Amino acid sequence: MAASITIFRAKKILTMNPRAPAATHVAVRDGHILGAGDLADLSVWGAHRLDERFADKVLMPGMIEGHCHSMEGSVWQDNYVGYYARRGPDGIERPALRSIEEVVDHLRRVEAEMGEGEDAIIAWGFDPIYFNGPRMTAADLDRVSQRRPVVVVHASFHIINVNSVVLQRANISADTDVMGIMKGADGEPNGELQGMPARFLALGAIGRDHFEEMGKKESLWRFARSAQLAGVTTATDLANALPETTIANLKAVTGDPDYPLRIVPAFLGLSCPAAEGAVKMRALSEQSSDKLRLGLIKLVADGSIQGFTARLKWPGYFNSSANGLWYIDPDRIADTLAVYHEAGLQVHIHTNGDQATETVLDAIEQVLTRLPRPDARFTLQHCQMAHEAHYRRMARLGVCANLFANHLYYWGDQHVEQTMGPERAARMNATGTAKRLGVPFAIHSDAPITPLAPLFTAWCAVNRKTVSGRILGEAERISVEDALSAVTLGAAYTLKLDGELGSIETGKRADFAVLDADPLAVGAEGLKDVPVWGTVLGGRVFPCADIAGGL
Amino acid sequence: MAAAGPIPLSVIGGFLGAGKTTLLNRLLQGASGIRFAVIVNDFGDLAIDGDLVADHGGDTITFANGCLCCTMGDSLLSTLNDLARRDDPPDHIVVEASGVADPRQIADVAVLHPGLVRDLVLVLVDADTICERARDSRLKETVIHQAEAADMIVLNKCDLASEQHIADARAWAAEQAPRAALLETAHARIAIERLLTLDSGHGIGNGPLRAPAVAHIGHAHDHANQFSSAVVILEAPLDLAALRGVLNDLPPSILRAKGFVSSREDPSRLHLVQLSGRRLRIEPWPVAARAGVVPPRRGRVFVGTPDMPPAAGLTRRLGA
Numbered sequence: 121m122a123a124s125i126t127i128f129r130a131k132k133i134l135t136m137n138p139r140a141p142a143a144t145h146v147a148v149r150d151g152h153i154l155g156a157g158d159l160a161d162l163s164v165w166g167a168h169r170l171d172e173r174f175a176d177k178v179l180m181p182g183m184i185e186g187h188c189h190s191m192e193g194s195v196w197q198d199n200y201v202g203y204y205a206r207r208g209p210d211g212i213e214r215p216a217l218r219s220i221e222e223v224v225d226h227l228r229r230v231e232a233e234m235g236e237g238e239d240a241i242i243a244w245g246f247d248p249i250y251f252n253g254p255r256m257t258a259a260d261l262d263r264v265s266q267r268r269p270v271v272v273v274h275a276s277f278h279i280i281n282v283n284s285v286v287l288q289r290a291n292i293s294a295d296t297d298v299m300g301i302m303k304g305a306d307g308e309p310n311g312e313l314q315g316m317p318a319r320f321l322a323l324g325a326i327g328r329d330h331f332e333e334m335g336k337k338e339s340l341w342r343f344a345r346s347a348q349l350a351g352v353t354t355a356t357d358l359a360n361a362l363p364e365t366t367i368a369n370l371k372a373v374t375g376d377p378d379y380p381l382r383i384v385p386a387f388l389g390l391s392c393p394a395a396e397g398a399v400k401m402r403a404l405s406e407q408s409s410d411k412l413r414l415g416l417i418k419l420v421a422d423g424s425i426q427g428f429t430a431r432l433k434w435p436g437y438f439n440s441s442a443n444g445l446w447y448i449d450p451d452r453i454a455d456t457l458a459v460y461h462e463a464g465l466q467v468h469i470h471t472n473g474d475q476a477t478e479t480v481l482d483a484i485e486q487v488l489t490r491l492p493r494p495d496a497r498f499t500l501q502h503c504q505m506a507h508e509a510h511y512r513r514m515a516r517l518g519v520c521a522n523l524f525a526n527h528l529y530y531w532g533d534q535h536v537e538q539t540m541g542p543e544r545a546a547r548m549n550a551t552g553t554a555k556r557l558g559v560p561f562a563i564h565s566d567a568p569i570t571p572l573a574p575l576f577t578a579w580c581a582v583n584r585k586t587v588s589g590r591i592l593g594e595a596e597r598i599s600v601e602d603a604l605s606a607v608t609l610g611a612a613y614t615l616k617l618d619g620e621l622g623s624i625e626t627g628k629r630a631d632f633a634v635l636d637a638d639p640l641a642v643g644a645e646g647l648k649d650v651p652v653w654g655t656v657l658g659g660r661v662f663p664c665a666d667i668a669g670g671l
Numbered sequence: 672m673a674a675a676g677p678i679p680l681s682v683i684g685g686f687l688g689a690g691k692t693t694l695l696n697r698l699l700q701g702a703s704g705i706r707f708a709v710i711v712n713d714f715g716d717l718a719i720d721g722d723l724v725a726d727h728g729g730d731t732i733t734f735a736n737g738c739l740c741c742t743m744g745d746s747l748l749s750t751l752n753d754l755a756r757r758d759d760p761p762d763h764i765v766v767e768a769s770g771v772a773d774p775r776q777i778a779d780v781a782v783l784h785p786g787l788v789r790d791l792v793l794v795l796v797d798a799d800t801i802c803e804r805a806r807d808s809r810l811k812e813t814v815i816h817q818a819e820a821a822d823m824i825v826l827n828k829c830d831l832a833s834e835q836h837i838a839d840a841r842a843w844a845a846e847q848a849p850r851a852a853l854l855e856t857a858h859a860r861i862a863i864e865r866l867l868t869l870d871s872g873h874g875i876g877n878g879p880l881r882a883p884a885v886a887h888i889g890h891a892h893d894h895a896n897q898f899s900s901a902v903v904i905l906e907a908p909l910d911l912a913a914l915r916g917v918l919n920d921l922p923p924s925i926l927r928a929k930g931f932v933s934s935r936e937d938p939s940r941l942h943l944v945q946l947s948g949r950r951l952r953i954e955p956w957p958v959a960a961r962a963g964v965v966p967p968r969r970g971r972v973f974v975g976t977p978d979m980p981p982a983a984g985l986t987r988r989l990g991a
Contacts (some may be wrong), residue, residue, distance in 0.1 A: 195744040248739065290783065291783065291785060292783070296782070297782065298782050298783055299775060299776065300779075307895075314778055315776060315779065316780075317779035317780040317782070317783050318777055318783060320780075320781075321748070321780070321783045323785060324752065329749070357908055361746070391746070431809070433808075434808070443812050444812075444813075444814060445771070445773075445812075445813075446771040446809075446813060447771065448771065449686075449687050449769070449771050450809050450810070451687060452687060452770070466879065475809060478811060499812040528841045
């Protein structure tokens with residue numbers, strides 16, 4: 121007997137299939153799409169059950185977040201103290217905290233509810249770049265508690281503030297001569313820890329390991345809830361050293377039919393010698409399932425632009441900061457790429473600054489000359505500063521770009537005033553150029569760096585508006601249709617999953633985002649506010665309402 | 672087994688091809704009886720001879736390359752935590768930093784970590800190519816950061832470099848790291864075991880003052896004049912604050928010093944003085960009588976480049 125067919129009726133279905141962009145019904149069997157059209161078109165498939173629950177909803181392909189981190193799941197066990205309101209994976213919105221005082225007050229309330237004991241208070245998302253005025257100090261956090269360790273992790277995750285309890289436990293004093301321990305006018309450490317050694321040892325002193333937390337099942341569940349609330353059905357974890365426990369946990373959660381997300385983890389290609397990594401990932405790729413795709417490799421070439429660690433070409437940083445850091449020897453990129461490429465694995469490379477992008481394109485060109493392989497689909501992740509000439513090369517080399525559109529909004533003003541100056545800031549995350557020159561592209565959030573919400577990311581690429589309301593590079597704006605394509609088929613293409621995901625048409629997996637409004641009808645400005653009702657993953661319905669407060 | 676003391680940690684830095692792995696393999700061959708944990712962050716063409724490490728009862732461990740703030744820091748730290756917590760910890764940890772890592776950040780972990788003590792940061796540079804790299808807009812900052820982090824810069828591959836290149840490299844290193852000792856060699860031939868704290872950690876209570884290879888009072892050369900050493904005997908109690916000042920002002924040609932002094936405030940109490948990697952530590956010696964342990968002799972061994980001050984000069988500086 122043939123498996124049962126369900127036909128979902130919707131107010132409108134945006135299919136992303138250029139031959140039939142709109143439909144009202146979609147037929148699903150075995151977790152896959154039989155077809156989209158109207159009821160008469162689909163009835164020919166035979167007996168079916170008509171599901172009318174989406175009759176007033178709009179369906180689009182389940183959105184694909186091409187660059188986020190499973191850490192989006194682990195951070196929410198701690199207290200969010202960011203400058204912007206942000207919804208957690210429980211569906212509850214955390215308030216915006218607009219000053220150091222508001223952050224301290226918030227944490228004092230958290231403390232008051234904790235009862236006895238000396239459990240640490242950990243907060244994240246703090247972003248003093250938006251405050252004009254004094255920096256947070258240990259004295260501020262001592263007002264939260266003088267008994268418990270208190271740690272506030274900045275939005276960049278590269279700086280933390282701690283209270284005196286943590287300073288004592290980590291043996292940090294006026295005499296400690298280590299880079300990155302900020303000191304006050306009195307020579308005493310003021311609680312701000314910038315360097316890796318101080319930061320990690322402070323976290324170690326309170327028994328917290330961010331990377332271990334990331335791979336836990338609870339974290340992976342929160343990650344999936346966060347995605348579901350945003351209409352995302354497939355998300356990357358970019359990247360992960362993929363230790364055995366993490367692999368086991370990934371297999372366990374994705375094997376649960378109630379788990380609402382497909383995960384594409386990328387292996388951190390520099391976490392071991394490349395030859396070992398290639399063997400490991402060849403073997404792991406055989407263990408992929410429909411909800412867990414293993415085999416992608418990620419390399420990181422440089423740092424971040426707002427952290428002044430991206431590698432820039434002349435004239436460098438607008439505020440004259442020193443040039444940034446390489447995380448891989450630039451003369452060794454080609455050899456490392458070649459090892460993974462030759463093993464038949466796809467490689468994504470993080471490049472933020474234009475010098476990093478150029479150096480990596482040189483390396484890709486060398487590798488493809490030496491080891492030609494059609495459709496290797498190297499993808500540059502972030503690729504924020506690529507120049508038009510770089511895009512022309514990318515088009516010729518078949519290289520994709522996954523652009524960090526959310527940066528335009530959150531740090532666009534800082535890019536104009538501090539990092540890039542006006543002209544280069546206007547060409548950042550050049551979706552318009554990518555589109556015009558035929559470079560396949562996606563756009564992303566890098567969650568938890570910025571919120572996991574592809575409709576907001578699409579809004580950024582369409583409007584290119586900064587926090588202050590400035591328009592950053594009007595010529596690089598793209599249409600709503602192109603932006604929606606970037607967060608569905610575009611991202612699927614960068615992951616080589618465009619044959620099975622990213623559009624609503626015969627043969628693809630039945631993954632949908634269920635929306636309360638039509639993103640094409642709300643206009644460019646309204647895109648970010650389109651409510652997400654839930655998702656459908658492999659034909660199974662996951663309403664957001666089931667989550668609310670239920671974690 | 673003696674109570675665990677902090678484990679000394681040294682960092683070997685330098686760009687791709689500077690000779691880091693060769694140097695490490697030499698160290699492992701040269702220092703018998705010492706258990707090293709070698710942490711490799713640079714996955715180059717040459718490999719550390721893992722058998723050599725194992726022969727010493729030690730381990731070779733790799734850790735993730737990448738952003739020191741993220742994955743790499745985590746990977747390094749968890750590795751170090753594991754080593755420090757072992758029942759049979761190594762005598763010395765050597766980290767081979769990647770060609771783009773800042774060795775200072777790695778050494779700083781040892782400064783902060785209660786189970787570790789920072790020892791030497793040695794940076795190798797290829798004398799033939801360093802000036803070219805220092806002009807390369809892609810590599811300039813990386814090689815400068817490395818030089819700035821060094822206690823000691825070794826100009827390697829001097830056999831391949833022209834006189835002019837060596838002179839330029841020397842000038843560049845002196846400009847980037849005026850406080851660092853400078854040494855010239857080929858094939859990474861450095862008696863690095865002479866520079867590392869290899870008699871600390873677990874052996875701290877047991878071992879006698881480790882004299883130079885040729886243990887006599889005065890000035891000794893070894894390893895083809897690569898290093899000099901001097902032994903200074905200081906029987907009279909010293910003012911520790913003044914000693915601190917003198918030792919901090921020693922010229923960069925002094926690479927290492929270790930020994931015992933008694934303080935003027937309490938002449939019956941010995942203090943262990945160690946200068947390593949430009950870091951000075953003076954700490955009271957736990958004299959709690961242990962049967963069969965001969966109290967260490969007062970005095971200090973200095974190791975340095977051949978142009979270091981002679982024993983007599985050192986004695987004069989120390990006011991003994």
